[in-house]
Each structure stands twice: as C-alpha cells, then as structure tokens.
Amino acid sequence: MTEPLLEVRDLTVEFRSGGAWHPAVRNVDLSIAPRETLAVVGESGSGKSVTALAVMGLVPAPAGRIAAGSSIRLSGRELVGLGERELDRVRGDRVAMIFQEPMTALNPTMTVGEQVAESVRAHRGLGAQAARREALRVLDLVKVPSAARRMDDYPHQFSGGMRQRVMIAMALACHPAVLLADEPTTALDVTIQAQVLSLVEDLKREHGLGVLFITHNLGVVALIADRVAVMYAGEVVETAPAAELFETPRHPYTEALLASMPRVDRDVGALEPIQGNVPSIREIGPGCAFAPRCAHAQARCRESRPRLEPEGAARSVRCWLRTASP
Amino acid sequence: MGEFLLRRLALAVPTLLLAMTAVFLLARVVPGDPALVILGDQATQEALLALRVKLGLDRPLPAQYLDFLGGILRGDLGRSLITGKSVWAEVLAVIPYTLELTLAAIFLGVLFGVPLGVYAAVHRNALPDTLTRLFSLAGLSFPAFVSAVLLLLVFAIQLRWFPVISAPRAGDVLDHLRNLALPAANLGLIMTAYVTRVTRSSMLNVLGEDYVRTARAKGIGRRAVLWRHALRNALIPVATVVGLYLGTLIGNSVLTEIVFNRPGLGKLILGALNQRDYTLLQGLMVFFAGLIVLANAATDIAYGLIDPRVRYR
Numbered sequence: 081m082t083e084p085l086l087e088v089r090d091l092t093v094e095f096r097s098g099g100a101w102h103p104a105v106r107n108v109d110l111s112i113a114p115r116e117t118l119a120v121v122g123e124s125g126s127g128k129s130v131t132a133l134a135v136m137g138l139v140p141a142p143a144g145r146i147a148a149g150s151s152i153r154l155s156g157r158e159l160v161g162l163g164e165r166e167l168d169r170v171r172g173d174r175v176a177m178i179f180q181e182p183m184t185a186l187n188p189t190m191t192v193g194e195q196v197a198e199s200v201r202a203h204r205g206l207g208a209q210a211a212r213r214e215a216l217r218v219l220d221l222v223k224v225p226s227a228a229r230r231m232d233d234y235p236h237q238f239s240g241g242m243r244q245r246v247m248i249a250m251a252l253a254c255h256p257a258v259l260l261a262d263e264p265t266t267a268l269d270v271t272i273q274a275q276v277l278s279l280v281e282d283l284k285r286e287h288g289l290g291v292l293f294i295t296h297n298l299g300v301v302a303l304i305a306d307r308v309a310v311m312y313a314g315e316v317v318e319t320a321p322a323a324e325l326f327e328t329p330r331h332p333y334t335e336a337l338l339a340s341m342p343r344v345d346r347d348v349g350a351l352e353p354i355q356g357n358v359p360s361i362r363e364i365g366p367g368c369a370f371a372p373r374c375a376h377a378q379a380r381c382r383e384s385r386p387r388l389e390p391e392g393a394a395r396s397v398r399c400w401l402r403t404a405s406p
Numbered sequence: 407m408g409e410f411l412l413r414r415l416a417l418a419v420p421t422l423l424l425a426m427t428a429v430f431l432l433a434r435v436v437p438g439d440p441a442l443v444i445l446g447d448q449a450t451q452e453a454l455l456a457l458r459v460k461l462g463l464d465r466p467l468p469a470q471y472l473d474f475l476g477g478i479l480r481g482d483l484g485r486s487l488i489t490g491k492s493v494w495a496e497v498l499a500v501i502p503y504t505l506e507l508t509l510a511a512i513f514l515g516v517l518f519g520v521p522l523g524v525y526a527a528v529h530r531n532a533l534p535d536t537l538t539r540l541f542s543l544a545g546l547s548f549p550a551f552v553s554a555v556l557l558l559l560v561f562a563i564q565l566r567w568f569p570v571i572s573a574p575r576a577g578d579v580l581d582h583l584r585n586l587a588l589p590a591a592n593l594g595l596i597m598t599a600y601v602t603r604v605t606r607s608s609m610l611n612v613l614g615e616d617y618v619r620t621a622r623a624k625g626i627g628r629r630a631v632l633w634r635h636a637l638r639n640a641l642i643p644v645a646t647v648v649g650l651y652l653g654t655l656i657g658n659s660v661l662t663e664i665v666f667n668r669p670g671l672g673k674l675i676l677g678a679l680n681q682r683d684y685t686l687l688q689g690l691m692v693f694f695a696g697l698i699v700l701a702n703a704a705t706d707i708a709y710g711l712i713d714p715r716v717r718y719r
Contacts, residue, residue, distance in 0.1 A: 136623055164628060172625030179623075184616040188715055189638045198634075199624040234714040250624065 084111040085290040086135065086154055086175070086258045092147035093127075093134050095361070102361040103147070104130045106314045109388060112258060112290035117281075119293045119305035119322065121337070125358050127314040128294040129180075132260045135159070135292075136177050137167040155257055173203040176251035177260040181267055182243035186235035192219070192246045193231030196253055203254045218249045222279060241272035245279070252283060259284075262294045277304055298341045302326060307394075310334050313359055313369035316388055320395040330397040333370045368400065376401055410710055418703045423475075425695035430474050433688045434467065440684050444487060461685075483689035488681050493689030496674060504670035507659050510590035512648060515597025520644065522598070523605020524637060530610060538602060545599025550658040554592045554665035561588060571667045589666045593658055597651070604647045608640040615639070642713050649705025652698065 093105040105127040112118050120128045133139050135152055137159060152159040154175055159167070171177075179185040187195060196215035200206055206214060212231075219227035222245045235243055244264055251259055261280065265273040281304060284291055295301060301308055305322040310331065318331040329335045339352040356373040367382040368374070374381065381400050388398040397403075441457040442449070458464045462473055477484065483493035526538035562570045568588045612618060613636055621635040660672030667673075671690070678686040 138619060138622060168625040168627050170625065171623055177623045179616060179620060181616055185620045187617040187621065187635050187639070189713060190635070198626055198630070202624065202626040202630070236715050247620075250620070 083156070084113050086110070086112040086152075086292070088131070088135065089151040089153075091131065091134060091150040091152060093130050093139055093144060093150075094147050095144045096142075097362060101145075104144070104314050104361050105134065107388075108311075108314075108316050110292070110309055110316065110319075112292055114257075114288045114290055115284060116306045117284060117291040117293055117304050119295060119301040119308045120311055121295060121298065121301055121308060122311035123296060123358050125313075125360075126311040128311055129262050130314075131311075132177060132262050132292060132294055135175060135258075135260060136171050137162065137164075138171075138177075169203075172199045172251075172256075173254045174256055175258045175260065176254070176256040178244070178247050178251050178262065178264045180263040182240055182247055182264075183267065185247060186243055188235055191232050191234055192238065195235075196231070196246065196249050199250060199253045215249075215253065218253050219246070221283075222246075222249045222252070224249070239272075240268055241275065244268060244272075244276055248276070248279065248283075252287075255287060256289070258290045258292065260292045260294070263296070264293075265300065266295070266297070273300075280304070298338070310337065313364060314361060315369055315398060317370065317398045318396070319388075324395065330391065330395065330402050331370075331399050332374045332376050332401070336373075336375075368398075411707060414703055414706050414710075418699050421699050421702075422696060425699060426475060426478060426692060427471075429688060429691045429695060430471055432691075433684070434470075443682055443684075478692060483692055484685045486678075486683055486686040486689075488683045488686070493686055493693070496686060497671070497690070497693055500670050500674050503668060504656070504659055504663070504672065506586065507589055507593060507662070507668070507670065508652070508655055510586060511593030511597045511655060511659075512652075514590060514594030515601045516644075516648065518594075519598045519601025520605050520637075520641075522602040523644075524609055524632065524640075526602065526606040527609035527613065528632065535606075538606070542599040542602040542606075545595050546603070548596070549661075550592060550596060551661045551665050553595060554589070554662050557588050557592050558665070585668075589659075589662050589668055592662050592666075593655060596658060597648075597655065600651060601644060601648065604644050605640060608643045609636060612636045612640040638712065642709060645708045645712060646705055649701055649708065652701040652705075656694070656697070 088108055088110040091105060091108040091110075092103050094101040094103045096102075108127070108131055110118065110120070110131070120131065122128050130139070130144075134146055134150075135154075139146060146160055150160050154170065157170075159170065162170070186192070193212060193215050196218055197208075197211040200214045201208070201211040204211075204214070216227055216231060219231055224230060224242060224245050230238075235246070238246065244267075247264070259280070264280075265276050268276060277300065280291060280293075283289060293300075293304060301322060308318075308320060308322050308325045309316050310318045310325075310333065312333050318325070318329070318334050320330070325334065326338065329338055333354075336352070336354045340354055342351060354373060359369060359372065365371075365382065367380075367384060368377070368386055371377040371381040378400070386398050386400045386403060388396050389403045390396045391402065439454075439458075440461065441454045441463065445453055445457060455464075462470055465473075481494070483497075485492050486496055489496070522538050522542075526535040529535045558570060562568050568584055615636075617639075618631060618636055621631045626634075656671070659670065660675060662668070663670040663672030664676055675687070675690055677683070678690060
C-alpha cells in the first residue's frame with residue numbers, strides 16, 4: 081500500500097460551551113492515499129466539517145481547540161501544534177479546501193483573478209504578471225469559459241456553478257497534494273453538480289490528488305467515492321470501500337442511513353426515517369453515541385463506548401454487536 | 407462608472423427640491439412679520455409696506471415659491487438684510503475655514519479611527535479592546551463645546567502650545583496649522599471615536615464571514631487576510647457613516663468655531679441669528695441642505711468605489 085498523503089489519528093476537537101469543553105469530534109482516524117477519494121458522510125452536526133477545518137488548522141479559536149494527543153500528518157509531516165505562520169506555508173499550498181457556499185465564500189470586493197492569483201503569489205513568490213498568467217491557466221483548467229476576459233470580473237457577476245469552479249481554481253492553484261471538499265455541490269443545481277463532480281474527478285486522476293469529500297448525499301458518494309467513512313455524533317462509526325458499504329453495511333447507523341435514502345426503484349413508503357435526533361455534543365453519555373436511536377442496542381451499548389475495530393483488510397466498524405460476534 | 411455617477415447625481419435632484427420646499431415653508435410659517443421685526447415697532451405703515459414689496463412678501467405664496475426656486479436655479483440665494491451682500495459672497499468668504507476644519511477632522515478621524523477599530527476588533531474583549539471602547543465612548547459622550555473648552559484650558563492656557571484665539575497670520579503655513587490644531591483636534595476626537603466604533607463592529611462582522619475563512623485557507627498570511635480581505639469590506643459601512651456624519655460634523659463645527667472664535671459658517675450663522683438677518687439665514691439653510699444632499703451623494707459614490715456590487719447594480 082502506498083504511503084497515505086493525509087493521515088489523521090485520534091483527532092479530537094473540542095468547543096467551549098457554558099464554561100466546559102465539549103468534544104465535537106472524538107478520536108477520529110482517517111487516511112487518504114494518492115488518487116483516492118474518501119467520502120465522509122453523516123448528518124448535519126456529525127463533525128464532518130469540523131474534521132476538515134482541523135486539518136486546515138482553521139478550528140475557530142478561542143472557542144474551539146484540537147485536543148492533546150491528536151495527530152494530523154500531511155505527507156508524513158505533523159500539522160498539529162504548528163504555529164499560524166508555519167500553517168500558512170502548508171495550507172493553500174500542500175492542502176487546500178473548497179467550501180460549501182460559493183455565494184459567500186468568495187470576497188465580493190476582489191476580482192476572481194486577484195483571488196486566484198494571490199495564493200500563487202504567496203506560495204510561489206511570483207510577481208503580479210506571472211501570478212496572473214498562472215491564475216488564468218488554472219481558471220482555464222477548471223473550464224471557466226473565456227477566462228481571460230472574465231478574470232477581471234467580480235464574484236457577483238458569476239453564476240453559482242461558475243463561482244464553485246473559481247473556488248476549485250483557488251484551491252488547486254498551487255497543486256496541493258490533498259483537497260478537502262466540504263459539500264461543494266450542495267448549493268448547486270443537479271446538472272451543475274454533475275459538472276463540478278466530474279471536474280474534481282478529472283483533476284484527481286490527472287494530478288494524483290487525494291480528495292476528502294464531505295457530503296450528506298449518498299447518491300454523490302456512490303458516484304465518486306473510493307472509500308467511505310461514516311460519521312455520527314463526532315465519531316467515525318464505519319469505514320469501508322464504497323461498493324462494500326452499500327452492499328453490506330455493518331454499523332446499524334449505516335444501515336439506517338441507507339434505508340432512509342430515497343431510491344427510484346422503491347416506493348416513498350419504503351423509506352425508513354431514523355427516529356430521534358443526533359445528540360448535541362453536551363449530552364453524549366458514556367456508551368455508544370448511537371445507542372439511544374439504535375434498534376439493536378443492548379445493555380452494554382449504553383454503558384461503555386465501543387472502539388473502531390478493523391474488520392478484514394479494508395473495513396472497520398465501531399459497534400459492540402460486530403466486535404463481539406465477528 | 408460614469409453612468410453610475412450620473413444616475414446617483416440625478417437622484418439628488420428630488421431630494422434637493424424637497425429640502426428647498428421645506429426651507430421655504432419653514433421661513434413662511436415662522437410667526438411674526440419679517441418687515442416688522444426688521445424695522446421695529448415704531449415703523450410707519452408705509453415703510454412696512456415698502457419693505458414687504460421689496461422683499462416680495464406682498465405676492466401670493468405660490469408666486470413667492472416660484473421666485474424662490476427660480477432664484478436658486480439661477481444660483482441666487484438672496485442677499486443679507488444687514489450687509490446687503492449676496493449670501494454667496496458671505497458664504498464664500500468664510501467657507502474655506504469651515505471646509506478646512508471639517509476635512510482636517512475627517513482626516514484625523516480616519517487616520518486614527520480605522521487602525522484603532524481594527525486593533526480593537528482583532529483583540530476582541532481583551533484589554534486593548536476594552537480601553538479602545540472606553541475611549542470611543544468618552545469621545546462620543548463629550549459635547550463638542552465641553553471638549554473644546556477643556557482643550558483650550560489645557561493646551562492653550564496652561565501649556566501655551568497653541569493660540570487661544572484663532573487669528574493666523576496670512577501666508578504663514580506653520581502659524582496657520584498651529585491655529586487649526588486645537589479646533590481640528592476637538593472635532594477629530596469625536597470623529598475618531600465614531601470611526602473607531604464603526605470600524606470595530608464592522609470588522610467583527612466581516613471577520614466572521616465565509617470569505618475571510620476562505621482567505622485564511624489560502625495561507626496568504628494574517629496581514630493579507632486582515633488588511634486586504636477583511637478591511638476593504640469593513641470600510642463600506644465606515645464610508646457611509648463618515649458621509650452621514652458630515653451633517654453632524656458641520657453642526658459641531660459651528661459650536662467649535664464659536665468656542666475657538668474662529669471664522670467660518672458657524673460664526674456666520676450665529677451672527678445672522680443674533681442680528682435677525684432672515685434672508686441670510688434662509689440662504690444659509692438652502693446652502694446647508696444642498697451641502698448635505700451632496701455629501702450623501704458623495705458617500706454613495708465612495709460606496710461604489712469600494713464595493714463593486716453597488717457600481718453594477
């Protein structure tokens with residue numbers, strides 16, 4: 081197996097609320113290999129975005145912090161504990177992020193050309209002219225039509241899909257090893273969604289990117305993911321190759337998630353919503369976080385927290401029912 | 407941009423018309439016969455009548471209104487009852503002083519207020535922020551004439567760094583600045599307090615925006631995030647506030663001019679009031695209304711320069 085580009089070990093991110101620290105992300109393990117797309121799925125509030133922000137060193141301080149013992153390695157280099165200056169040399173250069181809202185994630189007072197060029201200037205030390213040429217090249221790469229003319233336009237003059245392309249151009253400007261995409265297509269029309277997804281796919285193949293793709297859309301997962309990590313209440317509850325996850329989900333939450341997914345070949349009546357809500361980070365008990373909503377929960381599920389145990393070579397699951405009777 | 411400018415200036419026309427109408431009506435509903443006030447109780451009926459005819463007060467209201475507007479359109483703001491000079495001449499004689507004072511105050515306000523506001527926002531809730539907020543609250547709570555007297559007491563009378571009465575020697579730039587210093591500091595203090603507050607809150611808003619996070623994710627460095635990405639957006643409300651505050655600033659400059667005994671629009675208005683120079687007052691009101699409408703238009707135009715979205719709308 082090739083050396084992972086990104087390796088997250090035992091990541092815990094806490095937020096202060098009411099005078100105490102509560103973990104929003106708990107003991108998360110993830111890894112991404114070159115040319116691999118890892119989809120992170122889960123409901124809102126499951127800690128997907130916080131995990132990505134932690135990798136970028138963008139956990140909002142002083143309300144949030146990465147707990148001691150967490151490790152985030154990028155191409156072997158530890159990122160946890162780096163100062164802002166050192167982080168600035170890594171982010172935007174070796175690891176880049178695309179945010180969810182293309183409408184608000186671009187600066188309204190700068191032209192898109194400036195916004196793409198500035199990261200090239202910062203990381204490659206290019207002059208204004210050279211950076212501009214490079215920005216044009218990247219905008220062409222992400223297929224912004226007549227980029228040469230449009231790079232002097234402002235974000236509000238672009239459509240949502242085009243803005244997301246600009247976001248991708250900004251992220252890819254310095255050829256990062258890892259791309260974090262936080263629901264990049266959620267705010268877009270379905271047809272535009274497909275274009276953006278296939279664009280990310282092409283770039284991954286051509287540039288050997290590792291992609292961490294955050295989504296709550298299982299249809300998108302089926303389309304693009306090589307592997308999937310399912311998150312629930314701040315924990316990874318199951319990881320598996322995408323096809324196997326859809327075929328044989330192992331964690332009760334994954335099962336429930338798949339059962340709640342609308343499909344053309346089944347009636348709406350066959351949909352099974354998951355009862356209850358994701359617990360808030362302040363009210364998670366000592367046991368399995370999913371136990372209160374789990375149809376198969378037993379006494380031990382409520383008392384102690386299961387670990388993420390490997391199942392075979394490529395899968396792992398965090399569930400007492402699976403580890404007890406393999 | 408040229409079209410945007412024209413459109414914005416065209417928008418000022420109805421506002422101006424409304425303001426002029428208000429001035430006209432105000433001057434007419436004020437109780438008392440101007441002619442009687444001017445000539446006094448002892449005046450003969452003939453003399454009163456002659457003055458009313460001279461002032462055009464004998465004609466019906468709509469005709470007076472049209473005369474008034476026509477005068478303004480020709481750029482004629484009337485004549486002072488006392489000196490007989492045109493309002494324009496009176497205004498032009500003193501406006502450089504007020505303009506100089508107001509611009510100096512805005513300059514000081516932006517020069518100190520913007521960095522202070524940014525600093526406070528970045529160190530939110532820490533000691534520097536608290537101190538900055540205290541300072542700006544104090545600056546805003548002080549009436550201009552009180553701070554003016556305090557400045558005079560400390561810097562002109564105790565320390566003798568600056569003259570008590572502004573009377574610069576002509577042609578001496580340094581002396582001129584020395585005379586400008588205290589009045590400008592007085593207004594500038596208020597302006598700084600104001601700009602600091604607005605910059606701080608605007609900056610706090612902007613720092614929470616998605617695009618600031620995007621900028622940080624690019625690894626371009628803290629300084630670029632702060633000054634290139636955040637400040638430019640944060641300045642939009644600041645520009646508005648500075649523009650809107652221009653009216654208040656002119657009002658405060660009136661008080662400041664009086665305390666520092668400085669020539670300017672303030673002293674002109676005070677003189678007109680004391681001498682019951684109605685025509686001069688009316689002309690000055692028209693002038694002020696026009697000034698404020700223009701200041702607002704200039705604000706919007708500054709908006710367009712900072713925020714491209716306004717320009718293209």
